[in-house]
Amino acid sequence: MRSDVLLLGLLVGCVNYLFRYLPLRLRASAASPAKRGATRVLLDTIGIASICALLVVSSVPEILHDTRRLLPTLVGFAVLGVSYYKTRSIIFPTLLSALGYGVAWKLLMFL
Structure with a gap:
């Protein structure tokens, strides 16, 4: 592996980690955690x-290559949106949308 690819991966990983960690650390030290400001709404979304x-x-390159993948992708989007709306968490909706995509793809293959 080339060193510039490895360095870029490490840099992106570190920035991603700090992007997620620092708002949590700063929010924990806030004086009034019950107050919901514009920054918190932005970070929550x-x-x-x-x-x-x-x-x-x-998914766009896959759909352009094989148009049969459009319906499973739309199912994945729908499951993601509905499950996020219900749970307000990102972990389970991500897993459920992947499952929804896989099930829709398998059902489409059997038709």
């Missing part, structure tokens, strides 16, 4: 936005 962005970026 970053998780679902990043998962949706990753899903779009990774």
